[in-house]
Amino acid sequence: MAYIDVHRQEFGVEPICEVLQVAPSTYYAAKSRAPSLRSRTDEATTARIRQVHADNYAVYGVRKMHAELNRQGHRVARCTVHRLMRRAGLRGITRGRGPRTTVPAPGPDMRPDLVER
Template sequence: MKVEFVDSQRKEHGGQPVLQVLEGTPAQIAPSTYYAAKSRPESARAARDRELTEKIKRVHEANYNVYGARKVWAELNRHGIEVARCTVERLMREAGLRGLPRDKSPRTTPPAPETGRPTDLVERDFTAPRVNELWVADIT
């Protein structure tokens, strides 16, 4: 992240002045660290992640962008690409890929707007002055 920042400012200010300005700040980076990061070859994990991300994108697009990590992982394994499910989840998250969530179960008895609701005849006062004076029921 620090290396990308220095690169973004390098064209305008130069590399060494940007590194000098960052000295003494929480974003400080040693010049040797910066130049080592620039010349270092890509790690094996980064290379595999890049290749897997392309395959994941192809599987996701081939299935109308509805497959989530579980189904993408199963599809990759069916094609002989051995990869852990957590790796597929991580790479999909980093690539901004998501499957479509399953719908909630349908509500089977929606109330019709034209049906009348029973009125509250006791006006929420459930105290009876004597026995058998007030009867209430609730059918749920």
């Protein structure tokens, strides 16, 4: 729908729909229909998530965000919090590094030069 909105002045709705193999009535129905309950709920929940994220210095990830929202009485599933945080570009802060898999030897490199460089 957004693509058609951008190019409708230049080409018209019907030619664009013909190329995209979409019925023009589908476009007009989508434009006239009210937003779904999920999209309205997602907007409200995303606003709440942004507020909690900002109040907690932008350090909460999905797990802590879900717990905080439930403590505040805003019941929402953890997978929903994950989806909305990812869509809004919000991430938590990780304290640690990854695991250290290689430890260098303490002394000088004593391996022989087998190709005689």
